[in-house]
Amino acid sequence: MPPDRVANGLSVDVEEWFQVGAFERVIDRADWDSIASRVEANTGAVLDLFAESGVRATFFTLGWVAQRHPRLIRRIAEAGHEVASHGWDHRRVFTMDAPTFRADLARARAALEDAGGQAVTGYRAPSFSIDARNPWAFTELAAAGYAYSSSVAPVVHDHYGWRAAPRYAFRPLPDAALIELPVTVAKLAGRHLATGGGFFRMLPAALTDFAMRQVNGEGHAGIFYFHPWEVDPGQPRVSRAPLRSRVRHYARLGAMAGKLRGLIARHDWGRIDAIAAREAMRLP
């Protein structure tokens, strides 16, 4: 990569296709173990896709997944990717109190470190659930020794969002080294438009390209994310979920892998721990 170009953070939120906000009211956590797992095959497809282009990425993984699929976590680590935490079982942080969040962090990290054999220093809140409601979450992350979090989406959205948050790296606490790296949004006519995950799948890739170049032009790394289930057109259909959730979850799954290949080829990418370290040296 030429030194004048900014590497962006490439990230995957590793969870089963059914461990998503869209299905939380129709699929009970108690039933998760009875549903056929697809996370290992789906994440394997993502690892193959990354290997094709030689990129390294960060895999924010549920402790629940690491406990059941330790070989997958080892495979991620051995391919040179970063294993980071996505919490234990996808409970949103703003539904927990501080001691519960602390326990969730510790349980997930232990499972991820046991399986991957690497120190876990990064965290992404399920459904970007750190916002103006729960700034105490940053205090917990700093106390637990995390170097960075990538848990904020600076958008207005029906399920999440912290519109007033900065669009790129900031220190959320005055007295701690912890860095927050929000997911990249496009700033257009005074609005913030979300770009990763289902937004990337459903909207033209040009919007994500625009957002990445926009933050790069301001001298910062962009942060992109998606999920392993988004490259799996064969996943089961949950007909009893609300129509809007089904549209969001199942739209354009078959086109995702090709769209990702194009995005990966058009920008420079790296692990988020490396980006956090670089941003930490630049921030006051």
Ligand SMILES: [Zn+2]
């Ligand atoms: Zn997630």
